[in-house]
Amino acid sequence: MKSYRKELWFHTRKRREFINITPLVEECVRESGVKEGLCLVNAMHITASVFINDDEPGLHNDFERWLEKLAPEKPYSQYEHNGFEDNADAHLKRTVMGREVVVAITDGKLDFGPWEQIFYGEFDGMRDKRVLVKIIGE
Amino acid sequence: MKSYRKELWFHTRKRREFINITPLVEECVRESGVKEGLCLVNAMHITASVFINDDEPGLHNDFERWLEKLAPEKPYSQYEHNGFEDNADAHLKRTVMGREVVVAITDGKLDFGPWEQIFYGEFDGMRDKRVLVKIIGE
Amino acid sequence: MKSYRKELWFHTRKRREFINITPLVEECVRESGVKEGLCLVNAMHITASVFINDDEPGLHNDFERWLEKLAPEKPYSQYEHNGFEDNADAHLKRTVMGREVVVAITDGKLDFGPWEQIFYGEFDGMRDKRVLVKIIGE
Numbered sequence: 001m002k003s004y005r006k007e008l009w010f011h012t013r014k015r016r017e018f019i020n021i022t023p024l025v026e027e028c029v030r031e032s033g034v035k036e037g038l039c040l041v042n043a044m045h046i047t048a049s050v051f052i053n054d055d056e057p058g059l060h061n062d063f064e065r066w067l068e069k070l071a072p073e074k075p076y077s078q079y080e081h082n083g084f085e086d087n088a089d090a091h092l093k094r095t096v097m098g099r100e101v102v103v104a105i106t107d108g109k110l111d112f113g114p115w116e117q118i119f120y121g122e123f124d125g126m127r128d129k130r131v132l133v134k135i136i137g138e
Numbered sequence: 139m140k141s142y143r144k145e146l147w148f149h150t151r152k153r154r155e156f157i158n159i160t161p162l163v164e165e166c167v168r169e170s171g172v173k174e175g176l177c178l179v180n181a182m183h184i185t186a187s188v189f190i191n192d193d194e195p196g197l198h199n200d201f202e203r204w205l206e207k208l209a210p211e212k213p214y215s216q217y218e219h220n221g222f223e224d225n226a227d228a229h230l231k232r233t234v235m236g237r238e239v240v241v242a243i244t245d246g247k248l249d250f251g252p253w254e255q256i257f258y259g260e261f262d263g264m265r266d267k268r269v270l271v272k273i274i275g276e
Numbered sequence: 277m278k279s280y281r282k283e284l285w286f287h288t289r290k291r292r293e294f295i296n297i298t299p300l301v302e303e304c305v306r307e308s309g310v311k312e313g314l315c316l317v318n319a320m321h322i323t324a325s326v327f328i329n330d331d332e333p334g335l336h337n338d339f340e341r342w343l344e345k346l347a348p349e350k351p352y353s354q355y356e357h358n359g360f361e362d363n364a365d366a367h368l369k370r371t372v373m374g375r376e377v378v379v380a381i382t383d384g385k386l387d388f389g390p391w392e393q394i395f396y397g398e399f400d401g402m403r404d405k406r407v408l409v410k411i412i413g414e
Contacts, residue, residue: 001139001277001414003312005382036141038178038274040314040378044389046329052237053184053229058218062226063233066209071342080334088338091329095339095373097233099328102178102240102378104272106143111270113182132387134380136314136413137274138139139277174279176316176412190375191322191367196356200364201371204347235371240316240378242410244281249408251320275412276277 004032004135007044012125015073016093018060019120021050021131025103026110028133035108037137041118042100044130047090049097049121067093067123090123097121105137142170142273145182150263153211154231156198157258159188159269163241164248166271173246175275179256180238182268185228187235187259205231205261228261235259243275280308280411283320288401291349292369294336295396297326297407301379302386304409311384313413317394318376320406323366325373325397343369343399366399373397381413 006028010019025041041050053059071092072078079088101118104111120131144166148157163179179188191197209230210216217226239256242249258269282304286295301317317326329335347368348354355364377394380387396407 001312003413005380005387036139036274038176038272038314040380042378042380044392046389046391051233053233054219056219058221059226059229061218062230066230070208070346080337081330081332083334088335091335092338092342095327095329098236098374100378102180102238104143104178104180104270106272111143111272113184113268113270115184116182130389132380132389134314134382134387136312137141174277174412176314176410189371191371192357194357196359197364197367199356200368204368208346236374240318240376242281242316242318242408244410249281249410251322251406251408253322254320275279 001136002034002138006133008131009128010120011128012122015125017122017125020055020117021120022118025118025133029105029110032135034105034135034137037105037135039103039105040100040134042132044132047087047094047124048129049094050101050131051097051119051121052101052116054115055117067096070096087124093123139274140172140276144271146269147266148258149266150260153263155260155263158193158255159258160256163256163271167243167248170273172243172273172275175243175273177241177243178238178272180270182270185225185232185262186267187232188239188269189235189257189259190239190254192253193255205234208234225262231261277412278310278414282409284407285404286396287404288398291401293398293401296331296393297396298394301394301409305381305386308411310381310411310413313381313411315379315381316376316410318408320408323363323370323400324405325370326377326407327373327395327397328377328392330391331393343372346372363400369399
């Protein structure tokens, strides 16, 4: 069994941002040399998400508005967590979007359907944060 | 290490439908010959879900009503994604329900609690769509 | 390839409770002897969750209030599932929080970011319920 590990670092300019990380994960799969296996991609921070969906800007705007409706950023005082922080909403938004994805590797490639793309979802950005890629297989 | 891959195809009659795919996944596990390992089951489309819950029709109706409240289908114009499409709500509903499940395989079987069943959740159906089953182990 | 399996049992005093199970999972990783691999931790019941977030009591109160807003427990009659049961809300709450987490194992340890902790999320407690830990790797 082979295993592979890599950290991907991000520093967004805005509090909330979606970044298509598919090419970075594809490079990890190539570097790993794994032909058949599983690829775990997870946010290492609890106010960020890794998820799979469509690379379509209109949909990303819909996500932004929808998440603000489900778990609004302000007023900060509505959340107990916001004593010394202001990011309780980011914990909730990341919960809706999910921490991680597990993707099959088949024949040395991410085994994707027609429109699947992997995104880093940042909900409390403007600082260095990490994503973990872990691959096991043969 | 053994690996196994299979696509399961679905074509629902309605826009939204839940299908119990547990027997199909159990057959994959048997075919794989894997006794100890992990089984990934994921929607290959971004408007569908694979999730684990109870096979109880009342609960499925509750899911339908609840998802329509959290991410209503209509009016279509409320979503930016719906320029050439009408399925933005399906992207959001699938996000709530999740893209994938990872299930342990122990002693050649899906290692389930008492009521766990795997469902395909379709939110933009009436066309051919796929689920991926990938198994690794020994 | 090595594999490892353990059930963790819980019996909460309240209907809803969050329990930090990170030390228990760390012990599983040690017992497994796996140095590089994947660790699946999943609720075996469909009204409970395993998720990763911050071990901060204020945030946990925020989760409780937020989940009650998204999927209120009462009135019980609002859910079709509640014919002979009263736990439809628990099925919905667990869906938001997620059934499982997959965590990388690197160098014999859970490969975590700075604040990641694993929680058992109980939404229909006061009885014996289980979590499954399954580890594969080398």
